[in-house]
Amino acid sequence: SQQGEEDPQALSIQEGENATMNCSYKTSINNLQWYRQNSGRGLVHLILIRSNEREKHSGRLRVTLDTSKKSSSLLITASRAADTASYFCATDRSGGYQKVTFGTGTKLQVIP
Amino acid sequence: GAGVSQTPSNKVTEKGKYVELRCDPISGHTALYWYRQSLGQGPEFLIYFQGTGAADDSGLPNDRFFAVRPEGSVSTLKIQRTERGDSAVYLCASSFSESSGATGELFFGEGSRLTVL
Numbered sequence: 487s488q489q490g491e492e493d494p495q496a497l498s499i500q501e502g503e504n505a506t507m508n509c510s511y512k513t514s515i516n517n518l519q520w521y522r523q524n525s526g527r528g529l530v531h532l533i534l535i536r537s538n539e540r541e542k543h544s545g546r547l548r549v550t551l552d553t554s555k556k557s558s559s560l561l562i563t564a565s566r567a568a569d570t571a572s573y574f575c576a577t578d579r580s581g582g583y584q585k586v587t588f589g590t591g592t593k594l595q596v597i598p
Numbered sequence: 599g600a601g602v603s604q605t606p607s608n609k610v611t612e613k614g615k616y617v618e619l620r621c622d623p624i625s626g627h628t629a630l631y632w633y634r635q636s637l638g639q640g641p642e643f644l645i646y647f648q649g650t651g652a653a654d655d656s657g658l659p660n661d662r663f664f665a666v667r668p669e670g671s672v673s674t675l676k677i678q679r680t681e682r683g684d685s686a687v688y689l690c691a692s693s694f695s696e697s698s699g700a701t702g703e704l705f706f707g708e709g710s711r712l713t714v715l
Binding site: 527528529530534574576584585586587589590 | 602629631633639640641642643646648653654656689691695702703704705706707708709
C-alpha cells in the first residue's frame, strides 16, 4: 500500500521556472525523504527531513514539513531540463518501524 | 562495487516458471528492502530485512513470493509459479540504519525488469 500521495501527478514547466510538488501521508513519521527517478532507472535520494524539522535546503532544493497537516512540499528553484524526472516522497512510521513506503509520484517535465 | 547491484537486469519468463532475482547491497548496510514498481506507479513495498531476518514481510502479495538473506548481505527474491501480473520492475535498496532506529537514506539498485509471457 502507498503511504503517501503526491500532487500534482504531472507538472510541465519552462526552464528557469520553479517547480513545487506536494506530498501527503497518513501516519505519524520519523523521517520523510524525497527521491528522484529518471525514466527506466533506479531511485536517487535527494533530501531527508526529520519529523522535528520544518524546513531544509540542499542546493536548489527546498523541503518543508508540516506534521500537523501530514504534508510536505519539495521546491526546485531555477529548474533545468535535466531536472525532468519523477519525484517521490517516502516515509517511515514513528515507533521504531523502519518500513519505508513511497508515494505515487509527480512526473516533472522541464521544457528547454 | 560501490553501489547496490541487481541481477539480472532483465528477465523474460513464461507463465508458471520459477524466477530468482538477486540483490547485492552496499557493504556494511544492515537494512535491505525489496520493492516492486509497475509502469507509472511508485515503488510498492514488499519486504524489509534487518541483518539476516525479515523484519517486515507484510508487502509480499502471496505465498508465491519469498525472499532470503542468509548471511546478512546478498538477498534473493524468489517467485514461484509466475503469473503475467507479476511483470514489473523489482527494485532493491540498502540502508545503514541510524542509531535511533529510524531509517536513513536508501540506496537503490537499477532494478530487475521481469516480464512474464
